[in-house]
Every structure is written in C-alpha cells, then in structure tokens.
Amino acid sequence: MTAAPWTLHPDRALPGDPGTRSLAREIYTATRELPVVAMHGHVPVEWFAEDRPFADPADLLVVPDHYLVRMLASQGAGIQDLGVRPLGPGAGVAAEADPREVWRRFCAGWPLFRGTPTRFWLETELVEVFGVTERPSAATADALYDQVQAVIDDPAFRPRALLDRFRIEVISTTDPAWSDLDGHTRLAADGLGRRVLPTFRPDALLAVDAPGWSDGLDLLAEVTGTDVGDYAGYLSALRTQRGRFRAAGARATDHGLRGTGTTPLPDEDAARIYAAARRGEVTAAQAEAFAGHMLFQMAAMSAEDGLVMQIHPGVLRDHDLGIAAAFGPDRGYDIPVATEYTRALQPLLSAFGRDPRFRTILFTVDETTFSRELAPLAGVYPAVRLGAPWWFLDAPDAMRRFREAVTETAGFANTSGFVDDTRAFVSIPARHDLARRIDAGYLARLVAEHRLDLDEALETAVDLAYRLPLRAYEEPA
C-alpha cells in the first residue's frame, strides 16, 4: 500500500495518451462546474420532504447501494450482514445488522471494487465529501466510520442542503402511479416544487397477472376516488393520476416492462382481458397482449399530456428466488436478458414516432442494441431520444462504448444526456462527474483524430452535460 495520503488525481478517468488527455482536460473543464440535471433517479422523496439527518455511514453509503451490496455478496457475504432487512422473522435470517459491522465488511472488501465504477464514485465521495485520506481497509474501517459519521452529523449535511452543495438544479424521484404525492406537495409548499419532481411509474398496474396487481388497483382507486371495476374506469384513473403528477411538476413516466410488444388491441378485447384479470382468470398470453396494448395507451396519453415516456425493458427481476422469498424484490438480483426493440416498438413508433406532441426515451441494459437497433431508431424518429447507458452500463468503459456505438448513426442531439438512476444520493455528483469525464475523453479522441474541431467539442460537451437532459425532458413542442 502507498504511504502517501489518498488523493484524487485531477485527470482520473481521462484518456492516458498525453495529447488526447490534454484535449480532454480542456473539454472537461468546460463542463466541470455546470449544474447537475438529474432527471431519472431513485432517491426517496421523503428524504427531501422530511429533510432528516442520515443515520450512519452504512445506512447512507452501503445498504441502499445495490452495486456495493451485490459485489460483497458475490464474494460470500450474506446480504443480511450488509444491512439488508429480511421480510420478517419467518425468513430465518437476523433482522438487523450492526452498522459498524456492515461498514467493516465494506472496507475489508474494498479491493473487490478495483476496476468498477463504484471504486470511482466511492473514492470521490470519501475524499471530496468526507475528507478521508486513507484507503478503506480492515485496518482503517473504524477510523473512517467515525470520520464519515462526524460529517453526517453536521447539520449542513441534511438532504436539502446537499442539493445546493451538489449543485443539483433539478432532480426527479420515482413514484408509484397510485402515489398521493404528499412528499412533493410538502416540497412545493417549501418552494422546492420545481427542483424535486415526481415521475409516474405505472408498471405494477399494467402487469395484470402479477401477484400485487389487485392491491395496486385498490390503491389507485382509493387515491383517485375512481371505480376501477372496469377497463374504462381503469383508464380514467390512470389519466387522473397522470394529471396529478403533471400538476406536481412531473416531466416523465417510467416503464420498466419486460417489453414484448406495443400492439394496441381493439377496445373491447382490452376490456375483456381487464375483466378476466379482475376475476383472476387471465392467461399469460392475455397478460402479455394487454401489457403491449397498455404501453401503446401510455404513449397515446403522453401525446395528450406531454409527459415524456421513458422505456427500459430487458431485465429478469429477482433472479435468485431464495433472496426474493426472504428479502423481497429489488435487492440487486435483477439480471439483464437479450432485448428486442425494432419489431416491438414498430406499432408505437409508427403511430407516435413523428407526432410533435410525443417524446420517448429508450434505455437498455443490452448493449448489443446500441448500434443495431437503438441508434438507428433514434437517428430517424424525431420522437425518440436515446437514454444514457445506465444500470450495469454507467461505467467508464461502458459509457465510452455507448458513445462509440451510437454516435456514428444517431449523432449527439438524439441522445438524452446522462441520468444517474441511483438511490445512493451522495454518489450523484460523482456519477455526473464521471460521465462528463468519459464524454470529454470521447470528444477529445474525435478532436485528436481530426474528426471534430475543438470548438465543436466544447459546445457538444456542454450539450451532453447540461442542455440535452433539460431538453429531453421538457414538454414536446
């Protein structure tokens, strides 16, 4: 180990070749201090609404970060020992983990993160936000814990204060479609209504054969005061909630379907499937057809109300059935599958792809679709923007591959700019910073290869970091 204090090299994540690096540094400098536009993420709205202090280093940095938990689990740690809470005593695992023990496990596992983006994000946070000067390790864990805890305890470390410190101009949360948006109402009352925005996520209401579907419907009915007993009521309630979200500042919807199609059904067929689903008699084929139909309906409503439609298919959720049974869903065990966009989106894009009132942003966790399907689609349909590489792909080399794979067909203007897609709030500045560095490196290479002039690269870098994400989520013309 090095004896020198742990510092951050100013050129980290920029290209190694000196000539290209020099260009990259100049380009990066043009974006470094720009505000953060965070239009897709998973920070709980309550953190901002309630503005309470964070509890401890484990609770802040380890437990809510899937990337950390899954890497430590992959080398044998039980996720309950990393602070993930089981569903109940029946799950047969201890209910609570000592935060200092969780932190020690993380610090001892620090070498596991070599070569991962977590390494970059965490070292940025630890050094820049928490003033740490030693690498995490078993030996330094306790001292680091105390040091981080002291920063957390500072009243200036409350969520709302961090919005300023992190230069976050706007941030979106993700909210279930049946949300009463109370948190956002409270933020609006406190003057933060245009800075923290809700996002309408109706997945659970569109999967009519999923176990929780009925419960979701009940919540939807309650929050809207609408009878969802039939298909018309269901559509009406969805429309009501979209309007409520829009009034609360929402700029987008979010659709995480497994995405097998967007073919609309005749209304009477949709109504019949809906009725069957209400009776609990729907078949898998009917549920799939209905999901495709509803994605088309969501696009139609977006063309009406101007909410930007985010689509990200292609993940098999809760892969480890034992983890799902003991800890519930969304524990970092979602695994990508090969995804098809060209045929699946043809009905939706033929109907709305040139509609000036409509915009959709397509995300993927299957990078083979970047050059094959997504760039060709984004490069011809005016309604389509290509979302940032995210989830497993928001990493230095993956983000570079994204630009290399899509730019030659879709250019820059058809991409949406970076989204951080995270619930690890303190990592947000580091995530945007890393994306800016990688984009600077890519642009610098184009300049070094005389495929772009420097003035163009500088302007494009600001587009990618700031202007494009604002533009992608603003109301279509």
Next chain:
Amino acid sequence: MTAAPWTLHPDRALPGDPGTRSLAREIYTATRELPVVAMHGHVPVEWFAEDRPFADPADLLVVPDHYLVRMLASQGAGIQDLGVRPLGPGAGVAAEADPREVWRRFCAGWPLFRGTPTRFWLETELVEVFGVTERPSAATADALYDQVQAVIDDPAFRPRALLDRFRIEVISTTDPAWSDLDGHTRLAADGLGRRVLPTFRPDALLAVDAPGWSDGLDLLAEVTGTDVGDYAGYLSALRTQRGRFRAAGARATDHGLRGTGTTPLPDEDAARIYAAARRGEVTAAQAEAFAGHMLFQMAAMSAEDGLVMQIHPGVLRDHDLGIAAAFGPDRGYDIPVATEYTRALQPLLSAFGRDPRFRTILFTVDETTFSRELAPLAGVYPAVRLGAPWWFLDAPDAMRRFREAVTETAGFANTSGFVDDTRAFVSIPARHDLARRIDAGYLARLVAEHRLDLDEALETAVDLAYRLPLRAYEEPA
C-alpha cells in the same frame, strides 16, 4: 466558430497517439492513390448510361443520401421538405421542395452530423470536390449552394468524367432480376462494359407472399419470353436472366432476404408452393420455406455460373408505416434486427461451402455476429468471404470494431475488402478513403503492439484496399 478557412487535416481519422499515427500515415500513404474498386453499390445505371449533368446541390448531395435525410428527419424535418417526393397527391404532402430550401435545411443542420461518418464524407466532398472553404451553416448556405452549383454545371462534372476523376476502376450497379439491362448495353457500346457492371438482385421474385411478387413475375416473363406459370418455368427464367447478367459483365448476385434459412425442399414441394403462390393462396410458413429453398437454389446456380452470391439479411424494412404509405419503400426507415447465421446457413454451406466453383460474401447490420458467427464461418469455409461493415456500420469506429472482431478468427484474406454500398455517387471516393484510413490505423496499432511487422502491414493494406475486393468478386476457380 473558427475564423480560419475550412481545410482538411491530412491525418484525419488516423489514430491520435503520435507513434501509432506516424505508422498509420505511412501505411495509409501506400493505399491513398490506389484505384477504387466499387463492387457493391446503388448508383443508378442511368447516370452513367445517359451521362447527363446533375441538377442541383440538393438533388446531388442531399435527397439521394439516406444518412443525411434520416438525421435531419430525426430532429423534426419532414422528409418532403428535404426533397423526398411523396407517392402522389393522395399522400397529403406537398409534391416538390425548392432545392435551395432543402440545401438551407441541410446546412443549418450541419452540427447534427458531428461524430458521424456523414460529417467526414461531406467535408471531404465539399472541400476537395467543390472547393468550399467555410463550414455549412444557415449563414453560409446560399453561398455554398451557388459554389456547388457552379461546379455541377461544369461539363467536366458529368458522371462518366467523374469515373476517371474519382479513379474508379470498376463500379457495380444493382439491378432488378427482370432488368433488360439496356443501360448496361449502352455502356458496353460506349466501351464502358467492363467498368460499370450490373448486379443480379432477385429478392422481389423470391418472396412469394410479398404484394409485388406477381408484378415482378410478369416482368420476368416478359423480359425472358418464358412462361413462368409453373415452377420449372420460373427456375428457367431466373437462369436465363442470370446468364444475361453474366454476359453483361455481372460478377455477383445480391440477396437482401430477411434470411430465416437455406433448407432445400423436395422439388415437388417447391412446385406445389409456387403453384399456391400463383393462385394467391400461399401461407406465411410456406413463403418462408420457399424463400429458404430458393436461396439454396441461387447458391446452386452460382456454383454453375460463377456469379458471386452476396447475402445480407437482418433488416426490418420500412419501419415507419406512415412514411411507407405516403412515400413508398426505401426511404431510410429500415431498422436492423438481431440476425442468426450459424444455423440458417448450415444447409447451404454444407452443400457448397467447399465447392471450388462457389463463393458467397456475407454482410450484416448486426455487429454481434462478427466475432460470434461470421468470422468463425469465414475462417473455415473456403467459399465464404466476410463482407465489409456497411450500412450503419461503414463508420470510423464501427469499421475499426469490425477488424478487431473478425481478424483474430478470420484473418484478412477471408474478408472481401471495402464496398461503399451507396447511391451518393460523389461520396464514393471519400468513403473508400475513410475505409483506407481506418484500416491503416488498425494495422498501425498491430505494428505498434509488435503483433505485425511493418512490411506485412504495408502489403496487407494494399490487399484490403485493392486486391481483396477484386479477388472476392472474380470468378471462383
């Protein structure tokens, strides 16, 4: 914007690292002045046969270039405003666009092409061919229009004269299988019969459930004087036309099928499906089986007559149904899909893959198949050559990825060399030049990493630029 005049850097598209660049420059210099061998393209034969002047800058550079049109459309331009003509007044769009207006839209959209190959090709053309010294923009559009128009109006700018100026040794057109080849006959009469070659494209005759199939058959019957009422007559007429193409100098056939198989049917089954199709009673499954059967038959005929069989599956054509209805097919709305070669080609390659009379060139728009399927196939079957990266993949980074993905398994000798695949005639020298630069950069990296000696790289560069495309399309032994 830079105030200095717009010039082309001699090292553009070469690697940025100084040591590798220096090697790349030396390698590129060995190929720079070589003749252009353009064995696959879409320039209309009439341009050469009639040798008329081009009309205007929009008609020459914008309207026929899908890459330009689709990028401008992706940011909201209507394609009718870019000079694409609708099918008729019923389509509900204006029939004609003013060419100067089209040109202005293109110039104003110039920043959209940053990072795309269009940027490289167009700047090469504008600077080298048209002497332009300012970047296209709204402000410079009119001056550029006039300057380009003046060059176009020069009698030295006729298509045949450009063949010399562009150092085009040989160029292939693409012609429907029912063509009477009148254009090529006229070229032969004028001594250009070995310089401009037809290519036999029978797709429309092999898709027995496509709307235009019967019309195509009628044309085939007429041009051959053959009764195509039954399967035997159909095969005979195809054979007749292949012979006519061959006599007119054709070196290849071109098969753009969606490519789901190459399994031959028993003759009686094929005849029965053909008869059903003639009655308009064919099923989709029958049509698919027949298409696979006919691809096998085309290979068998190639083994007989020596025409090289080009295969390029994997595109969903006319994705935007509204565009197809208003403007017809082939408007730049074709989107790739995931493609399978290994199983699909097994029957064809088991039958002809080692036949010394047969050669096939495999293209793709799904780059995941480069290392997984195409390089392993080309690296073992003597009849297989791996076609150049094209369509969405004829771009700097994509061409580099192609070499990186296939060379380690298939080497260089099993690749076909660059094809430009374009109808944008004036872009042909720039397209070949870009490919030579990228190949030089790739070879230079191998030399810099001591994986190849410089003398080998120099010889290989000439192979890729000149010898291999000639060899790939010459008659098999």
Next chain:
Amino acid sequence: MTAAPWTLHPDRALPGDPGTRSLAREIYTATRELPVVAMHGHVPVEWFAEDRPFADPADLLVVPDHYLVRMLASQGAGIQDLGVRPLGPGAGVAAEADPREVWRRFCAGWPLFRGTPTRFWLETELVEVFGVTERPSAATADALYDQVQAVIDDPAFRPRALLDRFRIEVISTTDPAWSDLDGHTRLAADGLGRRVLPTFRPDALLAVDAPGWSDGLDLLAEVTGTDVGDYAGYLSALRTQRGRFRAAGARATDHGLRGTGTTPLPDEDAARIYAAARRGEVTAAQAEAFAGHMLFQMAAMSAEDGLVMQIHPGVLRDHDLGIAAAFGPDRGYDIPVATEYTRALQPLLSAFGRDPRFRTILFTVDETTFSRELAPLAGVYPAVRLGAPWWFLDAPDAMRRFREAVTETAGFANTSGFVDDTRAFVSIPARHDLARRIDAGYLARLVAEHRLDLDEALETAVDLAYRLPLRAYEEPA
C-alpha cells in the same frame, strides 16, 4: 521481407502508447515468471502417461491445432492434406499426408495468420522453443522442418520434461466420464498425480437422443460394474465415476451442452424419460428436458462432492456435414450461436448459487453475454466465477474486450483467471504469456487513467495470472 533475423520484441502485445506501455511492462514483469496453472485443457493424458517423443513438426504443431487447420482450410486446403485422418477408405479421401508436405502448406500459408493469435503463439514457439530465426514461408519450410525436427528428437523434449521447462505447476486433461483413468493412475504411480489432473466430462452420457448415447452407457456400466438399466442405476454410476475422478485428483467437471435450461424434473418423470431413451423412443423435447434436468443433478452432485462445475454452452458442433461424415466430429467446424444464460441458469443458481459447497465457472463463445448476463451473474452469486475468454476469444483484442466488458460489473475476483483450453501442448506457455500481456495492458490503462493505483495493479496481475485460477478450482469452503 525483412533481412534481419526474426526475433521477438519484448513489448509485443503490450499497448502502443509509450506511457501506458511503460506501466504495462512493469506489471507484466511481475507475472512473467510465475508458474503456469492450466486447469482446463485438452492435451491427451497419454502424452504424459507414456512420455513418448513427438513424431514430427506437422504432427506436433499443425495437425492437432484446430486454429491452424481451419485457417489453411478456409483458403482452400483440404484438411486431409493437412494431416487430418479420414474415418476410413469409404470416406473417399487419401488416408495419410506426408508430414513434410503438411509443414510446407503451413509455412506457405504463414501470411494468412497475420492479426491472429496463432501468429503470436507460433512465433513465440518457433523462436523461443525451436530457435528459428526466419519467418515461415515456402522458401524456408524445409529448413524449418529440419530444425524443429532436431529439437523434437532431443530427449529433453519429452512431454514430462516439458512440464518443467514450461513451468507448468498443474495441468488438467479432459476425460470421458466412462474413463478408467489408467493414464492418471500411471502418472500417480510416477509421482505426477497432483500435477496432471483429470476432468470429468459427461456430455455424451447426458444427451439421451444422441447417436452414441447407448455406447457411452455401456462403457459407463462396464467401468463402474453398475447396472444402468434404469435411472437410479444411471445416477449411481455417474456418482461412482465422479468419486473415482475426485480420488484421482480431478478438481472439475466440464459441460459442453447446448444448454437450453436447468429445470429439474420430478424424479419419476426423469426415470420415465430415461426408460424411453433406453428403448430408443425418446422425443427431442424429452431429451432437451432431460438434459436440463441432468445439468441440475450435476450441480447437486457438485455441491456434494466439491467438483467445480464448468459450463460452456453455445456451439453448433460439426457444422459442415460433409466433413463430419468423412472425418468424424471435432475437426474445427464448430460454430458459435447466440446463447442465453439468465433464464437458463435461474433454476440452478436459485438452488445452488449461494451454496457454500458449490462453485460453477461459466464460459462462453458469445461475447455479447459478457456485459449483459455473465458479469451481472458472476457479480452477485458467490458460487459463480466467470471463465476466461476462450476458443475464438482467447486472442489479444478479444481478451481485452473481455476485461473491458466484465470488470466494471464483476470486478476481478469473480473471474477465474486464464485457461488455455488447448490440445496444442507446446503452445501452452505462449498462450498464458499472451494472456498475461493483455491483462497487463488492461491494468496499465486503468493506472494511466488514474482508475487504479500501481500497487493495486501489480497485485491484481498476480491474482489473474496465478492466484485466481488456483482458487477458482480449489474445493469450495
């Protein structure tokens, strides 16, 4: 051609950029002299058991190396002329090729290997092992043949002596599940029982609709003295042989299935399918279900006996039916197909993925799965290690892409380290050397980009070259 003697540049296959190269050289130096751990390969056990001299240059270097044979075949050589022996006189090809003629064909074809890993491996072997100072060519073929033959004839060139010379600490062979392991018994008697290990490969016994299935069962019954007439006996015999392999030092099983699933069947269903298969009445669907079931059973047995389970699906074997008919299987005509892991492995990993007694190593020849499926799986399941890029992917650029695609999600510790997967014994040191160079180059780039510190890179390099392959194949906790 260069007149200077043929030598190996010390920096070959390291990055070209001088700064990164300097780092790479330092990192590579830390691994260069480490022992070779070769836990997956295809060198016949007889070579070590009998320790006989090799016959001639063709027999040693050309005939057993698929990469050489397939490249020469791809440019028109008949494989019988490359020394591959046909199945019998009925095959209609000459039975024997003169080794000097085979060698001449290889030397004349030397330029074909430009840009391939074969080029690197062979030049390393020829220069370092055989002292060759001229490039292979038609002109030098005979002299090289004599020079290589002289080295082969040296008694110090026996297989066991080469184990020392090549610094091979441990090497695994691949053995059919019905093997009596006589070769390994003999090696154990000679004190090499912990240095040359068997690997249990049961593929042929699990494919109940394959032609040779019954013959394999007979051999299994004979070697175990077990009645395999019913499913219980079959399972019992497999268990017996696993125990015998384990006792003989085996650390792993190897599963090359086409891999369509791992869903266990109820015992009675499995028994019924087994019985049907014994009667020769099994359907393709039953055989597929049974294969998935048995992969699950193999995992269950691995959890019991600690043998590490290697899985490598995704290849269509014996693609050229004519070659298979004349020369038999495994002639270099296996072609990859797109492969799915996420859904296929869910049953197996939900059952054993967190079982501390179980470990599986996943290989692929479909590199699209690296970032999409394999890294996410290896990055969360403690039982999963991600195998090295191999077969068509054990090449400089492909190995680099592997690290770039998987490290950001799975880190280094979830990968297995390099395996050479070869029957070309003399190439083993060169193969491991190339992998170490590529990993050094990748790590050097991370250091140059300040994404990793040099001390971490040095430690990681030793992990990848030596510690991880040992650890991946040791008995699970």
